[in-house]
Amino acid sequence: MNETIKLNKIYNFDCLVGLKYVQDKSINVIATDLPYFGVLDVEWDNQWETLDDYLTFLDKVFIEFKRVLRDNGSLFIFSGRQYNRHIAILLDKYFKEERIIIWKRKRNMSTTRGKALNGEYEPLCYYSNIDKPVYNNIKVPPAKHLQNRKEYTTGILKDGVSLTDVWEINALPHNSKEKTNHESQKPLEIMERIINLSSNEHDIILDPFIGSGTTALACLKLNRQYIGFDTSKDYIEICNKRINDFYEKL
Numbered sequence: 001m002n003e004t005i006k007l008n009k010i011y012n013f014d015c016l017v018g019l020k021y022v023q024d025k026s027i028n029v030i031a032t033d034l035p036y037f038g039v040l041d042v043e044w045d046n047q048w049e050t051l052d053d054y055l056t057f058l059d060k061v062f063i064e065f066k067r068v069l070r071d072n073g074s075l076f077i078f079s080g081r082q083y084n085r086h087i088a089i090l091l092d093k094y095f096k097e098e099r100i101i102i103w104k105r106k107r108n109m110s111t112t113r114g115k116a117l118n119g120e121y122e123p124l125c126y127y128s129n130i131d132k133p134v135y136n137n138i139k140v141p142p143a144k145h146l147q148n149r150k151e152y153t154t155g156i157l158k159d160g161v162s163l164t165d166v167w168e169i170n171a172l173p174h175n176s177k178e179k180t181n182h183e184s185q186k187p188l189e190i191m192e193r194i195i196n197l198s199s200n201e202h203d204i205i206l207d208p209f210i211g212s213g214t215t216a217l218a219c220l221k222l223n224r225q226y227i228g229f230d231t232s233k234d235y236i237e238i239c240n241k242r243i244n245d246f247y248e249k250l
Contacts, residue, residue: 004021005018005021005022005227007204007225007226007227008216008219008220008225008226008227009227009228010210010213010216010227010228010229010230010236010239010240011227011228011229011230012229012230012231012232012233012236013229013230013231014229014231015061015208015209015229015231016060016061016064017229018208018227018229019061019064019065019067019068019208019229020064022064022068022206022227023068024067024068025067025068025069025070025071026068026070026204027068027069027070027073027204027205027206027227028070028073028074028134028198028199028200028203028204028205029073029074029075029076029194029195029198029199029203029204029205029206030065030068030069030073030074030075030076030077030205030206030207030208031075031076031191031194031195031198031205031206031207031215032076032077032078032206032207032208032209032210032215033078033184033186033209033211034058034077034078034079034080034087034209035047035209036079036080036082036083036184037051037054037080037082037083039080039082040183040184042183044231044232051083051086054083055083055086055087055090058087058090059090059093061208062090062091062093062094062095063094065094065095066094066095066129068206069129070129071129071130071131072128072129072130072131072132072133072134073128073129073133073134074098074126074127074128074129074133074134074198074199075091075095075125075126075127075128075129076124076125076126076194076198077091077124077125077127078103078122078123078124078125078186079123079125080122081119081121081122081123084100084123084125087125088100088125091125091127095127095128095129096127096128096129097125097126097127098126098127098128098133099126099165100123100124100125100126100165101123101124101125101126101165101166101167102121102122102123102124102165102166102167103121103122103123103124103167103169103190104120104121104166104167104168104169105120105121105122105169105170105171106168106169106170106171124167133198134198134199134200134203135197135198136196136197136198136199136200137162137163138162138163138193138196138197139159139160139161139162140160140161140162140163141160141161142157142160142161163193163197167190167193169187169189169190169193170187170189171187172185172186172187178214180212180238180242181234181238182211182212182235182238184211185211185212185214186212186214187214188214188217188218188221191214191215191217191218192218192221192222194218195215195218195219195222195224196222199224201222201223201224202223202224202225203224203225204224204225204226204227205219205224205225205226205227206226206227206228207226207227207228207229208228208229209229209230210228210229210230210235210239211230211235211239212235212238212239212242213228213235213238213239213240213242213243215228216228216239216242216243217242217243217246220243220246221246
C-alpha cells in the first residue's frame with residue numbers, strides 16, 4: 001500500500017480523496033453501503049441537488065474502484081431501493097454482474113401507515129472484476145420445514161445447502177446490542193457473510209463509506225485486513241470504540 005495509507009485503520013477522508021492514496025490493483029474486496037441520496041434525513045445523504053449529480057459522483061467513485069480492485073476481486077454495494085437500477089447500470093460499465101442479491105430484512109414494524117407497500121428488502125449489488133472472482137461456497141441450514149427430512153439429517157445435504165441470492169437476515173432493532181448511533185447500520189452477520197464468501201484470510205477489504213465500522217469488525221473476526229474512509233469524525237469515533245471493544249474482549 002501507499003506509505004501514507006496503513007492497513008487496519010479508518011481515515012477521516014472523503015471517499016474520492018482517500019481512494020487516490022490506494023495503490024492500483026491492491027484491494028481484494030470492496031464492500032460498502034453507499035449514501036442513498038435523499039432517503040435519510042441526514043446531511044451526508046442530501047449533499048447532491050439532483051439525481052444526475054449523485055450519479056456523476058458515483059461514476060467517479062466506480063472508476064476509482066476499477067483502478068484499485070484486483071483482477072479477481074469483487075464488489076458488494078448496498079444501495080437504496082429507489083436508485084438501485086441506476087447504480088447497477090453504472091456498475092455494468094466497469095464490472096461484471098454476479099447477482100443482485102435481495103437482502104430480506106425481517107422487521108416487525110411497518111412505518112407506511114397503510115399508504116404504501118411496507119419495505120421488506122434492500123438490494124445488494126454483487127459484481128466482479130476481470131478474472132474469475134474468489135468464491136467460497138457457504139453452507140446454510142435448509143428451511144425449517146425441510147430440516148427433519150432424511151437428506152438434510154444424514155444425506156448429501158446434511159452439512160447444509162448453498163446460498164441463494166435471497167438472504168434472510170434480521171435488520172438491527174433499536175435495542176440490539178450491536179446498534180450504534182448510525183442511521184443505516186448493517187448487521188455484522190451480513191458483512192461476515194460477504195467477506196467469507198468473497199475473500200480469504202489476510203485479504204484486504206476496502207470500505208470507503210465505513211459508517212459505523214461493521215466492515216472493520218467483520219474483518220477482525222475473520223482474520224482479514226481492512227481500510228476504511230468516512231467524512232464524519234463522529235462515525236469514526238463509533239468505529240474506533242467498536243474496534244477497541246473487540247480487542248478488549250479477546
